[in-house]
Amino acid sequence: MNAQKRQQIFARLQAENPNPTTELNWSTPFELLAAVLLSAQATDVGVNKATARLFPVANTPQGIxxxxxxxxxxxxxxxxxYNTKAQNLMKTCQLLLDKHDGEVPDNREDLEALPGVGRKTANVILNTAFGQPTMAVDTHIFRVSNRTGIAPGKNVVEVEHKLMRHVPKAFLQDAHHWxxxxxxxxxIARKPRCGSCIIEDLCEYKDKTELS
Incomplete structure (x- = not known):
């Protein structure tokens, strides 16, 4: 895929959704970190239901x-x-209190040192809470990047590096949300809705469907 196509793809995604963001509900960096930690192998809808109960009671490391x-x-x-996630969140809260005065760090090294926080979670926090142009490659981004030809790669790190290299700078901050x-x-994974896709004519996927 050439640079001109990528430019057009992200211009269309931006025009359709000028201010994309996570579908997790949060209002502070810590709430976002907690929500992302709880979201592994769970839906954002399910996490939002749980945090709607949790955050009014405890939404700081000390509160947890x-x-x-x-x-x-x-x-x-x-x-x-939830058992494992609760243990990780408790350990993370203790570490935040012990080493960071209860604040969520704004750098990758300190974030990835927190229990349950890997590269993808760190990228989400850096991008969404702190406005840094990072690329949190999940299964959706991995699939879209490979299927469309935007940034094909054999693993999530390869796709991340290619996206960081190839996404036009003007779109880098919001690209992972789009x-x-x-x-x-x-x-979507099994039967992509190519018939209603705004970038279908730019996409290089060979097995397009008529689904909308």
């Missing part, structure tokens, strides 16, 4: 610690893997 492990589990038990939403609602 005071809630206690069993209290935290009680608020998030509707989410898959790609996630496109993969979630249009370029």
């Amino acid at each position: 610690i005071e809630l206690g492990l069993e209290g935290l589990k009680e608020h998030i038990r509707t989410i898959g893997l 790609l996630i939403l496109h993969g979630r609602y249009t370029c």
Whole structure:
């Protein structure tokens, strides 16, 4: 795929959705971090239902610690893997209090040192909470990047690096949100809705469908 096509693709995605953001509900960097930690192998809708119960009671590291492990589990038990997620969130809160004065760090090294935080989660926090141009490659972005030809790669890190290199700078800040939403609602895994896709004529996928 050439640079001109990529420019057109992201221009169209921007025109359709000028201010994309995560579908997780949050109002502070810590709320976003907690929501992302809870979202692994869970839907954003499911996480939002749980955090709607949790955040009014505890939405700071100190608040979560005071809630206690069993209290935290009680608020998030509707989410898959809630036992492990509760333990990771408690450890993360303690580390934030011990090393960062209860604040979420704004750099990759410190973020990835937190329990349960990997490269993808760190990229989400850096981009969405702190406005840094990062690319959080999940299954949706991996699929869309490969299927369309925007940034094909064998693994998520390769796709991330290619996207960072090839996405026009003007679109880099919001690109991962557009790609996630496109993969979630249009370029879906089994039968992509090519018939209603705004970038169908620019996409290099060979097996396009008529679905809308």
